Amino acid sequence: MKSDASLFQRRRPLTPAELDVIPWLKLLSLDERERAIEDLQVTEAQPGDYLCRTGRPVTYWFGAVDGLLKMSADNADGQTMTFTGIPPGGWFGEGTALKREIYRYNIQALRKSLVAGLHVDTFHWLLDHSIGFNRFVMNQLNERLGQFIAAREIDRMTNPNIRVARSLAALFNPVLYPGLGVVLRITQQELAYLVGLSRQRVNEALNTLAAHNAIRVEYGGLRVTDLQALRSHHF
């Protein structure tokens, strides 16, 4: 298993197309953006790779550029509890980066992913200089809080249909992940890992959701047609 240190050994600057996926860059002034881009690095994560683990000190603020990541924590029983998935445009670790603490959760790549990293020092520099950046981080923290509360409920749900529905709603959260459109490219296998169900059951649940016109199932992904229904509807 790779450490986050070795993961960032083969890193490189970002291409313009990759920079376009980073939502908070648009909120910065020219000189702030220049400094951020200069520090930004990307690296490729293979399925199963850990970007960070509980107990590790924070060196980078991470964001998904391409692929799909999973945020989870191990509870006392040794059981893994998944909080949320992180699609392209999603950033995480700001809570720990703020306090320069150690990670309280694991971030793992579900499929081959491109991960961008901003050094904590630059992260703090942006906090000290950019109002727009502060607004982004504040919004992010607020959304994350709501997500963690929701995750507790989702994990206790017995009905797989609702479980899948709520998890999808979390993935599509437009505030946390502004870079994402209405189409989510995620295989049913990946979704199964994310939600903690078998692929068969996820497949069944997705078809139920599709029957209620909340989503449309497509090859290699799905399209959300009614996000509100996913959040509230009882299937």
Place this chain on the structure above:
DNA sequence: TCATTAAATTGTT
């Protein structure tokens, strides 16, 4: 560009 083949993903038992 099109046809053929391989790989990935879905649907079903």
Place this chain on the structure above:
DNA sequence: AACAATTTAATGA
């Protein structure tokens, strides 16, 4: 968990 059907991606003429 295994299988068949379907869709996409890759290859080469």
